[in-house]
Amino acid sequence: MLTKQKDDFAKWYNDVVLGADLAEYSPVKGCMIIKPYGYAIWENIQKAMDIEIKKLGASNAYFPLFIPEKFLKKESEHVEGFSPQVAWVTHGGNKKLQERLAIRPTSETIMYDVFKNWIQSYRDLPLKINQWANIVRWEMRPRLFLRTLEFLWQEGHTAHATKEEADEMAESALRMYQGFAQDWLGIYCVPGKKTEAEKFAGALYTLSVEALMKDGKALQMGTSHQLGQNFSKSFGIQFLDEKGRKNYVWQTSWGVSTRMIGGLVMAHGDDKGLILPPKIAPYQIVIIPISQDGLVKNHISKIEKSLKEIRFITDNRIQQTPGWKFNEWELRGVPLRIEIGPKEVKENKITFVLRNNLKRQTIDFKQFNPKKLLDSLQKELLAETKNFTEENTHQVKSYSEFKEIINKKGGFIRTYWCGDSKCEKKIQEETKATIRCIPMRQKNKNGRCIKCGKESKLEVFFAKAY
Numbered sequence: 179m180l181t182k183q184k185d186d187f188a189k190w191y192n193d194v195v196l197g198a199d200l201a202e203y204s205p206v207k208g209c210m211i212i213k214p215y216g217y218a219i220w221e222n223i224q225k226a227m228d229i230e231i232k233k234l235g236a237s238n239a240y241f242p243l244f245i246p247e248k249f250l251k252k253e254s255e256h257v258e259g260f261s262p263q264v265a266w267v268t269h270g271g272n273k274k275l276q277e278r279l280a281i282r283p284t285s286e287t288i289m290y291d292v293f294k295n296w297i298q299s300y301r302d303l304p305l306k307i308n309q310w311a312n313i314v315r316w317e318m319r320p321r322l323f324l325r326t327l328e329f330l331w332q333e334g335h336t337a338h339a340t341k342e343e344a345d346e347m348a349e350s351a352l353r354m355y356q357g358f359a360q361d362w363l364g365i366y367c368v369p370g371k372k373t374e375a376e377k378f379a380g381a382l383y384t385l386s387v388e389a390l391m392k393d394g395k396a397l398q399m400g401t402s403h404q405l406g407q408n409f410s411k412s413f414g415i416q417f418l419d420e421k422g423r424k425n426y427v428w429q430t431s432w433g434v435s436t437r438m439i440g441g442l443v444m445a446h447g448d449d450k451g452l453i454l455p456p457k458i459a460p461y462q463i464v465i466i467p468i469s470q471d472g473l474v475k476n477h478i479s480k481i482e483k484s485l486k487e488i489r490f491i492t493d494n495r496i497q498q499t500p501g502w503k504f505n506e507w508e509l510r511g512v513p514l515r516i517e518i519g520p521k522e523v524k525e526n527k528i529t530f531v532l533r534n535n536l537k538r539q540t541i542d543f544k545q546f547n548p549k550k551l552l553d554s555l556q557k558e559l560l561a562e563t564k565n566f567t568e569e570n571t572h573q574v575k576s577y578s579e580f581k582e583i584i585n586k587k588g589g590f591i592r593t594y595w596c597g598d599s600k601c602e603k604k605i606q607e608e609t610k611a612t613i614r615c616i617p618m619r620q621k622n623k624n625g626r627c628i629k630c631g632k633e634s635k636l637e638v639f640f641a642k643a644y
């Protein structure tokens with residue numbers, strides 16, 4: 179039995195991840211094993227996103243897992259931000275290394291050391307490289323998919339001649355992530371800018387897309403950093419412009435990870451388990467025979483032949499009852515279930531159930547249009563998360579109301595902030611809520627900082643976050 183969401187959301191989450199066979203714990207504490215069903219979701223994400231990444235003009239490449247310590251130390255903010263989480267290799271075989279090697283917590287430094295050789299002139303710009311890789315960050319409080327010592331991701335790294343081009347690149351990457359989260363994962367997102375306290379270590383500024391999970395906590399779905407010239411100055415990445423002058427390049431980096439799978443679970447799941455958006459579901463349809471009758475088999479093979487370009491599975495196992503199978507595939511979030519028994523055979527009909535509403539419907543075989551059903555389910559999931567986000571985005575009149583909502587209901591609080599990191603820090607200490615982002619769309623109205631009362635035009639989204 180699954181834990182109910184309202185009883186213990188964290189336990190429900192673990193039950194679903196393990197029960198739906200997405201992943202399991204590994205013998206190495208804090209790491210996880212992504213099982214074939216979970217990995218198939220990641221593969222579908224990769225396939226779709228890789229196309230989007232290439233549309234941005236980036237090419238895939240691969241860089242070493244190990245980073246010499248001196249590289250990490252070159253950009254001071256960067257090393258300070260990452261050092262508490264870095265895993266180090268100190269020995270090669272039995273021999274102590276002359277210089278420790280970091281296992282990449284992110285690849286800026288190992289990449290930019292060669293970018294300085296790849297970039298000589300303005301003709302070499304823009305340079306856009308993407309890498310699909312694993313990353314290691316030593317997490318103290320691991321959670322399956324959400325925080326693990328090792329995870330999978332993509333990281334885009336670009337270099338440009340001007341600040342404006344790098345700004346545009348950082349924004350394009352963010353728009354791509356927002357589009358991907360909404361169109362493919364069916365998860366509504368709020369795009370915005372991070373505060374100084376929340377930005378990437380070494381960036382000029384960080385952009386992110388934030389989504390609200392069903393427990394009212396926010397999850398960062400993707401980030402994009404305008405790195406300015408911080409790294410190009412540390413690594414000496416210069417180019418000759420058209421007039422023969424030497425300039426430092428402007429850079430960006432951007433990434434999403436297997437965390438998004440955790441987001442899928444928490445944005446759509448219910449008390450019966452996972453609900454997968456059809457576009458990335460390993461199986462979009464499951465067909466369940468209600469009896470082992472030969473005529474039922476024939477009817478099913480007729481249906482199978484009609485399912486062109488649809489990922490489906492027919493569950494022919496004879497040890498389990500149909501009811502057991504219904505529960506199993508509901509837990510695993512298959513978007514559409516087809517049930518075929520003697521009645522369907524006799525009347526040339528199809529009985530089906532959509533995973534989000536679980537209503538059983540029977541229609542004529544000729545009228546059955548699975549593509550249309552899957553398309554509308556995909557859209558409904560996005561509409562549901564959008565409604566949920568809007569319903570759970572609160573306006574508050576006072577700081578005491580702020581605290582009450584954050585503690586009791588959760589969700590986003592859209593309010594004003596003076597811009598002072600002291601107020602931000604105090605709010606975090608007192609409520610555990612952080613500024614998730616400064617939304618792109620500002621109303622430009624006058625308000626007052628929710629903490630200190632100072633006049634401000636700056637609207638922000640607060641939430642407790644993963």
Ligand SMILES: [Zn+2]
Binds near residue numbers: 597598628629631632
């Ligand atoms: Zn303030």
